[in-house]
Amino acid sequence: MQHGLNRTNVDAVHTGECWAAAKSGRCRPATRQQAVEALRQQVPACVHCWPDTALGILD
16 A cells, blocks of 8 residues: 555555556555455555456445
8 A cells, every 4th residue: 555645644555566556665565454445445546556456346
């Protein structure tokens, strides 16, 4: 998950293989459950790696 500049909020959800996450420097590993919950809480999914599709939780 990609954290904001203050490191307390989550800006985006990525897959583990996402090149954008690797470049950001603000991403931290998360469990599947944490990623699903973040997406359900309206945290944006990365437009490059589509973690919502990878997790199978399209609305």
